[in-house]
Amino acid sequence: MDPPRTRSGVLLTTSTSRRRNRTVVRVDGEARARDAGRLEAELLAACGTTKLVxxxxxxxxxxxxxxxxxxxxxxxxxxxxxxxxxxxxxSPAVSAVLRVSGVGALLAVFGSLRDALAATG
Known part of the structure; x- marks a missing residue:
């Protein structure tokens, strides 16, 4: 099933799951300026309450x-x-944004959810 669309592109959808001391926030679609406030509220809440996001x-x-x-x-x-x-x-496109902006060097970036959850430190 294709994600919902608007005239300006694919809508951003998020889903959050919490277990013990970790929260996974899954983001699908296109993350544009119009979505920043909603995503910020969700991420800051998660980062304030869970050891691992x-x-x-x-x-x-x-x-x-x-x-x-x-x-x-x-x-x-x-x-x-x-x-x-x-x-x-x-995604090669998202990876390129992280690389070109330098943000990828500041964050722990993984190729799979399994690897991100299994990593220590």
Missing amino acids: VLDFTGLTFLGGKVLTVVLAAHEAASTRGHQLRLVVD
């Missing part, structure tokens, strides 16, 4: 600059509390 971008097809700023703010919020934010990325 995994941001699963495997369903993401576009990553805009405003949302990239939200990811950095969530990383900062997690780090301040001694928590971790990990990213899961398998």
Whole structure:
């Protein structure tokens, strides 16, 4: 089933699952400026309450600059509390945004959810 669309592109959808001391936030569609506030609220809440937050971008097809700023703010919020934010990325387009912006070098980025959850440290 294709994700919902609007005139300006594919809608961003998120789903969150919590278990013990970890939260997985799955993001699908296109992460554009219009989605930044909603995603920021979800990520900051997760980073404040769980030791490990995994941001699963495997369903993401576009990553805009405003949302990239939200990811950095969530990383900062997690780090301040001694928590971790990990990213899961398998899209060449999203990987390129992380690489070119330099954000990928600041965050723990994994190729699969399994690897992100299994990593220690």
